[in-house]
Amino acid sequence: MSDVQSVAEFLAAFCCSIFAGAAIYITLVEHPARVEAGTAIAAAVFPGSYRRAAMMQAPLAILGFVFSVIAWIQRGDVWWLIGGLLLVSVVPITLIVIMPTNKELLTPLLNKPPGRIAELLARWGKLHAIRTAVSCLALVIFLYLLSAP
16 A cells, blocks of 8 residues: 555545534534524524635545545545545535525524424425535545545
8 A cells, every 4th residue: 555545545534524414413402593593593693604614624525525526536446536525526416405505594584484494494404414414425535435444
């Protein structure tokens, strides 16, 4: 095993684990707490939370994918590529599937009824759970590959 391969495999799994950990935290802790605080508070804190998470998670998904491709090229095991593709798939999932809800939550909500805001927040939580599941599946693949002989 070359040093490049070892480093790429470690960094792919590392980036994925940070991404998945953050996604799990957002899905199971932050978003439910935000919603529990009430619609007005949840809507008020969403933009700042979203912006900060996006600045952290998007680079992690992309870097994890790049490192997984390097690991795949070095090792020749297609599972590194599959894990990387799962991880980077959260980017188009976000841009295509979740972005319409994000945009509506990020626009001024003064004229939206509280019921609509609650509906958007509930939809966002379900859609984010998809990102969480996909990143966790990628992480399971990477951890298995790191433990395999």
